[in-house]
Amino acid sequence: MRFDVDRFLQVVDVWKTLVKECPDAINTAFNFQWDSRPPKTPSFDSAMSLHDIRYWLNNLIWYTNSASQQRVDELNDMSIDIMRGPNRAEYADFQNGTRTGPIELRFRGEGKVGKLKLLKKQWDPQGMFTRQLLD
Numbered sequence: 001m002r003f004d005v006d007r008f009l010q011v012v013d014v015w016k017t018l019v020k021e022c023p024d025a026i027n028t029a030f031n032f033q034w035d036s037r038p039p040k041t042p043s044f045d046s047a048m049s050l051h052d053i054r055y056w057l058n059n060l061i062w063y064t065n066s067a068s069q070q071r072v073d074e075l076n077d078m079s080i081d082i083m084r085g086p087n088r089a090e091y092a093d094f095q096n097g098t099r100t101g102p103i104e105l106r107f108r109g110e111g112k113v114g115k116l117k118l119l120k121k122q123w124d125p126q127g128m129f130t131r132q133l134l135d
Contacts, residue, residue, distance in 0.1 A: 003055050014030075018071075022063055028060065030057065032055075050092055057083040116133050
């Protein structure tokens with residue numbers, strides 16, 4: 001993901017809309033992270049596939065009225081869509097952040113999802129921690 005001033009400002013407007021329409025979600029945080037240098041790529045094969053990502057949007061969603069859930073979710077999704085932009089080849093999801101989109105966006109790279117599915121079947125076949133990678 002690349003920094004884009006216009007998209008950044010659009011996401012700020014989405015947050016303002018969120019607070020206006022769902023005041024109970026005032027503690028929601030839209031966290032922008034821009035790394036000045038890329039993380040080190042490991043010398044071994046890893047499920048972590050985000051070594052080329054330098055700019056993140058990582059939202060912490062917090063609301064207190066269950067009636068707000070649908071609108072908060074819509075605005076959260078809108079902020080993610082804005083930040084991603086039009087080039088699907090650049091899409092990536094943070095592994096322990098967004099769990100509703102395609103799993104291939106969290107574990108990018110040929111063969112990674114297949115390897116993780118095999119490990120899941122070996123170490124957590126009942127899905128005690130999560131059903132992801134089993135279903």
